[in-house]
Each structure stands twice: as C-alpha cells, then as structure tokens.
Amino acid sequence: MGVLLALIPTVCWGSIGLISGRLGGTSYQQTLGMTAGAVVFGIFSLVYFHSQLTWMAMLVGVASGLCWAVGQFEQFQSMKFIGISRTVPISTGLQLVGTALAGVLLFHEWKTTKMVTMGTIAVIVLIAGAALTSLRDKKAVAGTEHMEAGKGSVAIVISTIGYVLYTVIVNMSGISSKTIIFPQSIGMILGALIFVMFSRQKVWHKATAKNMLTGLVWGVGNFFMFMAIPSVGLAISYSLAQCGIVISTFGSIWLLGEKKTNREMVYITIGSLLVVAGGVTLGIMK
Numbered sequence: 001m002g003v004l005l006a007l008i009p010t011v012c013w014g015s016i017g018l019i020s021g022r023l024g025g026t027s028y029q030q031t032l033g034m035t036a037g038a039v040v041f042g043i044f045s046l047v048y049f050h051s052q053l054t055w056m057a058m059l060v061g062v063a064s065g066l067c068w069a070v071g072q073f074e075q076f077q078s079m080k081f082i083g084i085s086r087t088v089p090i091s092t093g094l095q096l097v098g099t100a101l102a103g104v105l106l107f108h109e110w111k112t113t114k115m116v117t118m119g120t121i122a123v124i125v126l127i128a129g130a131a132l133t134s135l136r137d138k139k140a141v142a143g144t145e146h147m148e149a150g151k152g153s154v155a156i157v158i159s160t161i162g163y164v165l166y167t168v169i170v171n172m173s174g175i176s177s178k179t180i181i182f183p184q185s186i187g188m189i190l191g192a193l194i195f196v197m198f199s200r201q202k203v204w205h206k207a208t209a210k211n212m213l214t215g216l217v218w219g220v221g222n223f224f225m226f227m228a229i230p231s232v233g234l235a236i237s238y239s240l241a242q243c244g245i246v247i248s249t250f251g252s253i254w255l256l257g258e259k260k261t262n263r264e265m266v267y268i269t270i271g272s273l274l275v276v277a278g279g280v281t282l283g284i285m286k
Contacts (some may be wrong), residue, residue, distance in 0.1 A: 006228040006237040012221030014232075014244020017084040018251045020076070020214045025207025027076035028199045033208040035069065035157055035189040037215020038222075042185030045223065049178040058183045060173040064166045065187020071162030072188075073195055074155040081152035084252035085260065085268060086133060091156050091163075092245045093130030093275045097123050098164035100282055107171065109233045122281035129274025133249075137261040177227055185219070243279050 020030045045051070078087040100123055103109040103207065110119050136149075170180055228237040249272050252258050253265075 003228070003232060005224045006232060007243075009221035010226040011247065012217050012224075012244070014219055015251075016214055017088055017248040018081060018255060020211055020251060021079070021084055021256050023207060023214065025205065025211055027073055027080060028196055029205050029208040030076050030211045030214065031073045032067065032189075032192045032196055033211025034072065034215040034218060035185070035192040035222070036208070037212035037217075038219045039185045039189050039215075040212065041082065041216055041219030042182040042238040044086045045178065045219075046182040051176075051179045051182065053179065053189075055201075056173070057091060057175050057179050060169060060175055061183025061185075062187035062190065063178045064169045064180070065184040066163040066191040067162045067169065067187075068184070069162070069188050069191020069195070071166060073192070074159035074162065078152045078155035078159060080123040081148045081155065083258045084256065085158075085249050085258050087152065087156065088245050088248045088252075089133035089268065089272050089275050091159055091276070093126045093133075094156065094160040095163050096126050096275070096279055096282065098160055099167060100126075102164060102168045103233060106168065107233070118281055122278040125274050125281070126278035129271045129276075129278060132267050132274065133272075135264070135267040137263045150254030159262030165183045171229060177223070177229065181219075181223060182224075243276050245275055 004134055016034075020034070023030075025033065035051075046053075051057075075091055076085060078091065100119060104116075104119065110116050170177075172182070173180075249268060253260055253268075
C-alpha cells in the first residue's frame with residue numbers, strides 16, 4: 001500500500017512543470033500562485049483531519065515550507081534558463097541522491113550489505129543519468145546559452161538543497177504528515193512572499209491566480225508522499241515520487257514545444273531512463 005501511495009505524487013509532481021509552463025508567468029508569479037494553492041489544500045487538510053496543531057508542529061512545518069519555497073523558486077528559475085526537459089531530470093537525480101544519502105546517514109534506512117550495495121549502485125546510476133541529460137549538442141549551442149546554462153546550474157544546486165531539507169526536516173521531527181501539511185503550506189507562502197519582497201517584477205497578475213491550480217496539484221502529491229513515508233521510508237517514497245520526470249521531461253518537448261536535436265533527444269532519453277532506474281532500484285530495496 002505504501003508503494004501505491006508513493007506513486008500518486010509521480011503523476012502529480014510530474015505534471016507540475018507542464019501545468020505551470022502552460023499557465024505561464026514569471027518564476028515569482030508561479031511560485032506565489034503555487035504556494036497560494038498549497039495553502040488552500042493545507043486548510044482543507046486541517047479541517048478534514050481535525051489536526052491538533054502544536055508549537056513544534058508549526059515550527060517544523062514552517063521551516064520545511066520555507067525550504068520548499070527556495071527549492072521550487074530556484075527550479076522555476078532553472079526552467080526559464082535551460083528549459084523543463086533539462087531541468088527536471090537533473091534536479092530529480094540530484095534530489096534522489098540527496099534524500100538517499102540523508103536516509104542512510106541520518107535515518108539508517110540501508111540496514112544490510114545488500115541494501116548498501118544496491119543503494120550505492122543506484123546513486124551512481126542517478127548521477128550518470130543526471131549528467132547525461134545535461135549534455136548539449138555542441139553544434140546547436142549558441143554563445144549566449146553558455147551563460148544561461150551557468151545560471152541554470154546554480155539554480156538547480158540551490159533548488160536541490162531546499163528540496164532535500166524540506167523532506168528531511170519533517171522526517172527528523174517524527175510529526176504526523178496529517179498534522180504537518182497546513183503549517184508547511186504557511187511556510188511555503190511565507191517563503192514566496194519573501195522572494196516577492198525582493199523582486200521588482202509585477203507579481204500580482206492573472207498568471208499568479210492561474211498557478212494556484214499548480215499548488216493544488218502539488219498539495220495532493222505532497223500529502224500522499226508523506227502518507228507513504230511511515231510505511232516505506234524517506235528514500236523509497238521520495239524516489240518513487242520523483243519518477244514523474246518521464247511525464248514532465250517528454251511532455252515539455254512534445255506538448256510545450258521545447259526544441260531538441262536528435263543527439264540531445266538520445267542524451268535526454270538515456271539519462272531519464274537511468275534516473276528512473278536508479279529511483280526504482282531505491283524503491284525496491286525495501
């Protein structure tokens with residue numbers, strides 16, 4: 001049952017890049033709209049589950065949500081710089097490596113020699129897959145794209161740190177996922193508002209309102225991921241959830257029209273398959 005719960009975020013999170021890309025808006029508008037939608041879902045969960053909020057739950061949830069806001073904003077930034085089809089596989093691979101290492105070092109989820117061996121191989125495969133998807137056809141790269149690629153790389157690194165911390169903080173606290181969803185959404189929108197304060201862009205736009213749909217979709221995926229953690233663990237639930245890269249990567253090419261050369265399609269296809277293979281390997285270890 002835990003594995004099935006972890007597969008629901010696969011569809012939800014795999015669709016986020018496509019939905020936000022179709023709805024449009026700047027990274028600031030997308031982040032603010034998405035967090036507003038997440039707050040709506042958080043209020044629903046609070047009422048539905050009759051959660052008993054404590055000061056600890058509020059602190060943990062807000063801290064986790066702030067980390068998520070950093071991760072999501074920087075991922076949107078990277079999508080603007082290098083595209084969804086490159087951002088998502090690289091980001092996913094790095095997140096899987098980060099959460100797997102956290103699962104081992106902090107939560108001791110790999111308990112046997114076999115699990116350590118399989119996990120190590122999976123991490124290597126994930127890194128190789130992420131590296132492959134980042135390759136470009138040199139003949140197709142314009143001079144200005146090198147600068148954009150550098151900005152995209154920095155954004156992905158910061159995004160990965162934020163995403164990994166958002167899950168680790170919750171798992172370390174031991175607080176129920178049903179209790180954490182609402183305070184987490186508060187932290188998310190606070191983080192988005194902080195970004196807005198330092199932005200000179202127009203954020204109160206119809207694109208912001210539209211992206212609330214993205215937040216609702218994310219909220220559903222987030223809920224089921226944390227529901228899965230108690231039964232299958234952090235590394236496994238997060239790994240399976242991230243396999244939605246197939247939807248976002250190829251959807252951005254076929255549905256949103258991102259241009260790729262034949263060589264780049266080979267890189268992205270092989271790289272995405274390696275990331276999925278690494279994620280599935282982590283998932284079946286339990």
